Amino acid sequence: MRFQPPMTMRDFFGKSEGIWFIERSVHHFDVTQNESGRSNLIVDVIQPVDSRVEEVCSAQGVDIAQARGGASFRWMATTDEKEPNENYAAILIDIPDDDTGLTGKLIRNKGYVEGIPVVSRYWFGQDGILTINTDYDNNQGQERAWFINDDFRVRVSTTKMMNGINLTTCCSERRCVSPETLAKMVERHHSNK
Numbered sequence: 001m002r003f004q005p006p007m008t009m010r011d012f013f014g015k016s017e018g019i020w021f022i023e024r025s026v027h028h029f030d031v032t033q034n035e036s037g038r039s040n041l042i043v044d045v046i047q048p049v050d051s052r053v054e055e056v057c058s059a060q061g062v063d064i065a066q067a068r069g070g071a072s073f074r075w076m077a078t079t080d081e082k083e084p085n086e087n088y089a090a091i092l093i094d095i096p097d098d099d100t101g102l103t104g105k106l107i108r109n110k111g112y113v114e115g116i117p118v119v120s121r122y123w124f125g126q127d128g129i130l131t132i133n134t135d136y137d138n139n140q141g142q143e144r145a146w147f148i149n150d151d152f153r154v155r156v157s158t159t160k161m162m163n164g165i166n167l168t169t170c171c172s173e174r175r176c177v178s179p180e181t182l183a184k185m186v187e188r189h190h191s192n193k
Helices: 009-016 051-060 179-191
Strands: 018-028 035-046 070-076 089-096 103-108 118-124 130-135 139-149 152-161 164-175
Touching (some): 009 035, 009 089
Antiparallel strands (some): 018 035, 018 164, 035 070, 070 089, 103 118, 139 152, 152 164
């Protein structure tokens, strides 16, 4: 069966739900030093009736009737930590332009580049690549994300400051599987021999 990429934000959030292991490389253009790192991302789908939808929409002056749910994103250095740090968390609410869901706005309680509430524009290309543009007070960000398969996705982003592009980031993200799921996968593999 051929892999079908998500083509709406609702489907993208649904396919993203779970825990992801991220390996990232960050390239700064204003210094010679680059960085890399690993972390975990926890994604939970938020239904339209969730109180957080109304909270984020109200803070941004958006009619809640336009919201189609969203997702919470929490980043952790490792899943061994007891609780995620709320400074590394964001709520995104989907406001599609129309019933196709191919384009729309993401209402965020906190942006990635600047920790302020922001409104981003998104669209899905025919190839399934999601593009998100965000204008902050002092920066502009563009993020592109796509699934290779159900358990592996890629994200690349650029952040442009007033003096030009400041940094680019490339992330490979693999879904973390539970020990039970892993045991079933190994069993299925052995039975196919």
